[in-house]
């Protein structure tokens with residue numbers, strides 16, 4: 535393990551063209567549960583699996599159940615969270631000119647709060663809430679403070695949270711930029727993701743190099759991975775980038 539860390543650290547030290555691709559596991563060290571770990575949202579008991587509740591069809595059919603789940607299991611932990619050492623390290627790597635982009639499946643905004651500037655949020659952001667009927671935008675503050683299901687104060691339409699729901703397409707501009715960054719990266723760090731949720735997971739296949747580093751608590755099945763470090767992403771990033 536230590537040998538591998540030394541090898542991966544050397545790769546990171548030597549590159550000024552690193553791209554990061556992360557998932558929910560990047561924020562578990564900030565106290566936000568992921569979906570698939572032992573204590574993740576999937577392992578808790580609900581009448582429906584999270585992927586079903588957080589889908590566009592379910593949202594339109596059962597907005598009250600959707601909102602209960604969203605507020606209790608997603609928004610509350612996100613609002614209580616602070617960036618962890620991993621988020622901070624990535625922001626430092628960007629400032630040092632080594633990291634070109636952070637691509638994340640997370641909606642929590644912790645990368646930006648840690649100081650990262652070029653962040654591509656594939657699955658949206660908790661900040662960009664909007665009315666399904668008239669399109670009016672609503673701040674996170676408005677959205678989070680309302681009890682129960684949130685409706686538009688202008689037309690009474692249902693407010694769609696900023697997250698891209700299962701069954702909805704990803705933003706084509708963000709997809710395009712993601713493909714560009716990944717295909718041009720010398721080093722691709724993938725961290726805290728089960729690489730199951732599509733189409734996000736398949737974007738990693740645009741990588742053309744031979745320095746794909748996975749930082750994860752568990753191994754994931756992807757033949758493109760060149761280096762796997764098993765452990766917590768935040769702790770590993772702290773050991774891998776020490777030039778501050």
Ligand code: CNA
Pocket residue numbers: 556557558559560561562563566567568569570571574639640641642657725726727728729730731749750751752754765766767768
């Ligand atoms: P996932 O499917 O829950 O997988 C998480 C992965 O991270 C698993 O392989 C874990 O073993 C691993 N993991 C957990 N903690 C750590 C850690 N500290 N260090 C390294 N690895 C760890 O999550 P994905 O991101 O792959 O799934 C994509 C979904 C989850 C996306 O749509 C996200 O929007 C959604 N999600 C986001 C958040 C958030 O914004 N923080 C929280 C929960 C779910």
